[in-house]
Amino acid sequence: MRIIAGKFKSRTIKAPKNMRIRPTSDKVKGALFNMLEPLEGCSVLDFYAGTGNLGLEALSRGASEVVFVEKAPDSLKLISENLQSFGINPRNPTENIRVIPSEVSRAFCLLHQEGKKFDILVADPPYETGVLKRLQHLLAEYPILKEDGIFAVEHGLKDTELEGEFPYPLVRQKKYGDTLLTLFKNGPASLSEE
Numbered sequence: 001m002r003i004i005a006g007k008f009k010s011r012t013i014k015a016p017k018n019m020r021i022r023p024t025s026d027k028v029k030g031a032l033f034n035m036l037e038p039l040e041g042c043s044v045l046d047f048y049a050g051t052g053n054l055g056l057e058a059l060s061r062g063a064s065e066v067v068f069v070e071k072a073p074d075s076l077k078l079i080s081e082n083l084q085s086f087g088i089n090p091r092n093p094t095e096n097i098r099v100i101p102s103e104v105s106r107a108f109c110l111l112h113q114e115g116k117k118f119d120i121l122v123a124d125p126p127y128e129t130g131v132l133k134r135l136q137h138l139l140a141e142y143p144i145l146k147e148d149g150i151f152a153v154e155h156g157l158k159d160t161e162l163e164g165e166f167p168y169p170l171v172r173q174k175k176y177g178d179t180l181l182t183l184f185k186n187g188p189a190s191l192s193e194e
Contacts, residue, residue, distance in 0.1 A: 001053055004030050006060030013053055014082050016074070024053055024124050024154055028176050032122070032152055035172060035183060039063045042119035045111070045144070047104050052079040054122045056086065065096040067118075069107040076101050105138055112142035119149050127156035127178075139167045148187040155180055 001013040004026060024032070032054075033039070040062035046055030047069035055066040070076050079099055083090060090097040100107045104125075121144070125131045132155060145151055151168060157178050168184040 001051070002026060003057055003060045004033065006057075006062060008056065008060035008086060011060075011086065013051055013056060014078055014085065015051060016078060025176075028154060028179055028181065029053065029057060031174060031176065032154070032181055033057055033061060035174075035181070036120060036122075036150060036152060037061070039120070043067075043117075043146075044120045044122065045069065045118045047107065047121070047123050048125040049079055049099075050075050050124060052082045054124060056082060058120070058122070059088075059097070063120075067098045067100060067111070067116075069100045069102060069104055071101065071103045105134075108138050108142040108144060111144050117144055117146045117149070119146055121145055121149070121151040123151075123153045125153070125155065127159065129159050131155060132159050132182075136166050143167070145186045148185070151184045151186075153182050153184075155182065 001015050003009055003011045003013065039058055041064045043065040044055060044058040044063045045067045046052065049055060049068040049070040052068055055068050059066050068079055070079060076099065083097065088095055088097055090099050100110065123135065135153065139145065139151065145168070157180055166184055168186045170182060171185045172183040174181045
């Protein structure tokens with residue numbers, strides 16, 4: 001895995017030795033960030049962060065703040081190692097980088113209690129049935145997406161069922177093999193084409 005564009009372009013991201021973690025492929029990541037551009041000055045929440053792949057790409061492309069949410073100890077170690085290899089210290093307040101070692105639901109609750117809102121939410125959750133429904137309920141309960149913000153989720157083809165209306169309108173969906181990229185927006189707007 002590598003950073004595709006921006007100040008860290010072509011830098012390698014340390015990947016897991018086992019396949020318990022399924023990092024976003026460069027092709028899918030490139031397509032996603034082409035849809036999200038521009039990121040300059042944006043605040044980004046990368047949840048189910050895994051290796052930190054998506055958050056690091058956002059940072060490379062100019063995001064001003066990135067928060068990583070991950071609960072698995074081996075993934076947290078990878079995120080820490082990747083940040084360190086990029087010369088980023090999350091303990092330095094001027095970096096605007098934060099790692100929350102928590103389940104996604106607890107992190108959403110915490111961020112909501114802190115009054116945090118983000119321009120972009122990116123998620124690469126496990127490809128399991130029902131994950132979109134869980135995210136739908138979390139976003140309805142904890143509205144941490146700014147007005148005109150985008151929620152982008154990578155998920156399996158079989159996991160498309162939602163209960164009623166999603167909190168935000170679906171604005172884009174693209175298929176890559178057994179993967180779907182689905183983007184929702186908190187307000188009307190168009191997204192960049194690939």
